[in-house]
Amino acid sequence: MNQQQPPQANEGRRGRLRSGCLMFSLAIALAWAGVVTIHAINTWPHIPMDVSAGDPATQAAFRSVVQRHVFGYAIIALAPVMLAMLLARFVCRKQA
Numbered sequence: 225m226n227q228q229q230p231p232q233a234n235e236g237r238r239g240r241l242r243s244g245c246l247m248f249s250l251a252i253a254l255a256w257a258g259v260v261t262i263h264a265i266n267t268w269p270h271i272p273m274d275v276s277a278g279d280p281a282t283q284a285a286f287r288s289v290v291q292r293h294v295f296g297y298a299i300i301a302l303a304p305v306m307l308a309m310l311l312a313r314f315v316c317r318k319q320a
Contacts, residue, residue: 268290
């Protein structure tokens with residue numbers, strides 16, 4: 225005889241807990257990315273007024289600084305977010 229197990233009554237509740245845990249983690253991750261983005265915008269590199277902006281060497285140096293700024297803040301914003309989401313998946317899975 226093949227008897228099927230009745231569905232668990234707590235299955236829906238576990239899904240809501242897991243979903244809530246993941247949504248909370250996503251909200252924190254997005255808040256972190258937002259704070260880092262605002263800081264990156266406020267610290268954006270600029271060319272001072274006493275430097276010739278038309279000089280090719282100055283333009284090359286400025287492009288290099290902007291590129292380093294963008295990549296640096298992208299790593300600062302995204303690496304912890306990805307780690308937090310990965311850890312949240314494991315924590316939320318254990319809670320469910």
